Amino acid sequence: MRQPNDIPEIDPKRCTGCGRCVAACREHCITLEVSGYRKYALLVLPQHCTGCGACVDACPVRALS
Ligand code: SF4
């Protein structure tokens, strides 16, 4: 059973906006948001998250936990 803790947390300060987590998520839970001159990942559909961890594994800068 899915626990609330299984939903990834995104650290916007670490995120470089590379988009790898967006591509890795089969449930399309994550999108890239533009804020001023930078992009960062945002979990937009946490209710669809299966807690698979693919986004965490895909992030090269460990912005996801
Ligand atoms: S844990 Fe899996 S389902 Fe949830 S946001 Fe990450 S890649 Fe998507």
Ligand code: SF4
């Ligand atoms: S993979 Fe990591 S650095 Fe890249 S957009 Fe996702 S959270 Fe940000």
